[in-house]
Amino acid sequence: MESGTLLEMAGSVESVVFRNEKNGYAVIEMNNGEELVTAVGTMPFVGVGERLRVVGKWVNSQTYGPQFQVRSLERSGPADAAAILKYLSSGAV
Numbered sequence: 001m002e003s004g005t006l007l008e009m010a011g012s013v014e015s016v017v018f019r020n021e022k023n024g025y026a027v028i029e030m031n032n033g034e035e036l037v038t039a040v041g042t043m044p045f046v047g048v049g050e051r052l053r054v055v056g057k058w059v060n061s062q063t064y065g066p067q068f069q070v071r072s073l074e075r076s077g078p079a080d081a082a083a084i085l086k087y088l089s090s091g092a093v
Helices: 081-089
Strands: 007-019 027-032 038-043 051-061 065-076
Touching: 007 038, 038 051
Parallel strands: 038 065
Antiparallel strands: 007 027, 007 051, 027 038, 051 065
């Protein structure tokens, strides 16, 4: 499932699976409106409930399976009251 073409995806962060505070690398579960997607890459300070628009490509990790490798991201705040509560409860702020 390797794709050399850069793709764009938008969605909300459902969980932060891993975060390296030193270099900003993160593994997140992102809901793109159709399914949960594992996204990986440098995403410093990303938090649960945050809406992201990411650009990257699909890669297939031998250990973890298909992942969306993020090259760049654009943040927008939580979209509704439930997302705001989730974001504030996540400890990101």
